[in-house]
Amino acid sequence: MSSAENRCSLCREPAVARLTGPERRLCAAHFIEDAGARVLAAMKHECMVSPGDRVAVGLSGGKDSTALLLLLHRFLPTLGATPVAVTVDEGIAGYREETLRAARDLTGELGVEHAIVTFADLFGEDLDRLLVGRESQGCTVCGVLRRRALAEAVKRVGATKLATGHNLDDEAQSVLMNVLRGDLPRLRQDTSTGQPGHFVPRIKPLAVLSEKEIVTYLLLRAYYRDLPECPYAGTALRSEVRTMLAGLEHRRPGTMVRLLQFRDGVRGSARAAEPAKALSTCRICGELTSGEVCQVCRLLGKGE
Amino acid sequence: MQVILPDRSVRTLSRTSAPIEEILLELGINPTTVIVVKNGKVVPEDVTAKKGDELRILRFSHGG
Ligand SMILES: [Zn+2]
Numbered sequence: 276m277s278s279a280e281n282r283c284s285l286c287r288e289p290a291v292a293r294l295t296g297p298e299r300r301l302c303a304a305h306f307i308e309d310a311g312a313r314v315l316a317a318m319k320h321e322c323m324v325s326p327g328d329r330v331a332v333g334l335s336g337g338k339d340s341t342a343l344l345l346l347l348h349r350f351l352p353t354l355g356a357t358p359v360a361v362t363v364d365e366g367i368a369g370y371r372e373e374t375l376r377a378a379r380d381l382t383g384e385l386g387v388e389h390a391i392v393t394f395a396d397l398f399g400e401d402l403d404r405l406l407v408g409r410e411s412q413g414c415t416v417c418g419v420l421r422r423r424a425l426a427e428a429v430k431r432v433g434a435t436k437l438a439t440g441h442n443l444d445d446e447a448q449s450v451l452m453n454v455l456r457g458d459l460p461r462l463r464q465d466t467s468t469g470q471p472g473h474f475v476p477r478i479k480p481l482a483v484l485s486e487k488e489i490v491t492y493l494l495l496r497a498y499y500r501d502l503p504e505c506p507y508a509g510t511a512l513r514s515e516v517r518t519m520l521a522g523l524e525h526r527r528p529g530t531m532v533r534l535l536q537f538r539d540g541v542r543g544s545a546r547a548a549e550p551a552k553a554l555s556t557c558r559i560c561g562e563l564t565s566g567e568v569c570q571v572c573r574l575l576g577k578g579e
Numbered sequence: 580m581q582v583i584l585p586d587r588s589v590r591t592l593s594r595t596s597a598p599i600e601e602i603l604l605e606l607g608i609n610p611t612t613v614i615v616v617k618n619g620k621v622v623p624e625d626v627t628a629k630k631g632d633e634l635r636i637l638r639f640s641h642g643g
């Protein structure tokens with residue numbers, strides 16, 4: 276493909292990306308429009324928001340959540356809903372300071388209400404201190420606590436929905452990880468409906484965009500920032516699955532989308548087959564759990 | 580042509596012309612994990628890079 280042939284399918288300007296399904300080349304302006312239109316279409320198709328919704332937007336300050344807030348800031352008002360940004364400050368030295376600043380800059384620029392909750396405030400200590408002696412479990416511990424912190428932030432701002440920046444890559448990786456772990460309950464778990472009194476419905480508007488498309492979107496809109504990476508390296512399985520899926524997606528485009536279709540198929544048939552497992556409430560904090568004491572209280576050592 | 584790798588090191592390739600995808604694969608880079616900026620503009624990887632072109636390869640770090 277020579278540069279002369281690399282033209283936008285819609286306006287003949289130089290193309291920045293080649294997309295499939297349907298096959299098309301898009302210039303910067305049309306790529307931005309196309310990505311936004313796909314997110315809006317998914318929000319409408321899956322009825323993610325209703326008029327009057329106050330949508331908490333999980334904003335870490337990283338790339339995915341930055342794109343999420345940019346898009347929701349634009350689309351929610353057209354759907355009769357309003358965004359409120361919520362940020363969890365885990366307390367990770369050398370990492371969180373800069374992303375927190377990026378988050379504050381963005382909400383300031385867009386004029387979006389912004390609430391920040393900290394691990395220190397909610398759990399008594401920041402993540403770095405909570406992890407002393409078990410640093411290798413960083414992401415697992417953080418994941419559990421961050422979910423609780425987000426739920427708390429949602430309550431504090433009085434939101435009716437929670438939007439997170441999970442992209443197509445994240446979602447496809449999770450499907451494959453659940454399959455490889457043999458974790459059918461987790462594969463089936465659908466958080467989009469919520470649990471009255473405990474969790475508001477969770478929506479993932481960016482699940483139709485790949486990580487590459489999100490970074491392209493941010494680059495083209497001049498919102499891409501080279502931010503530090505979290506020092507807690509992620510789980511070993513996720514990084515293996517990420518590499519494997521990236522290879523498959525390159526050789527067999529559409530692999531990630533098909534994994535999500537498979538997951539949705541499993542959820543659909545499982546729902547019809549058997550009723551959901553009953554949940555009880557944690558005897559220490561009162562939040563939902565499948566056992567007697569929830570994961571958060573166990574991680575904080577309150578269960579003994 | 581000059582290639583600026585994700586770690587900001589610079590490689591000079593002697594090839595006169597090649598599709599960017601081929602160059603990436605030769606460098607051991609999966610095209611789905613990077614964005615390529617050719618002479619300052621984002622381009623799809625099936626575009627051909629020629630002598631004198633500058634390719635900047637951007638690997639997006641994870642965590643969102
Ligand atoms: Zn165009």
Ligand SMILES: [Zn+2]
Binds near residue numbers: 558561562568572573
């Ligand atoms: Zn508890």
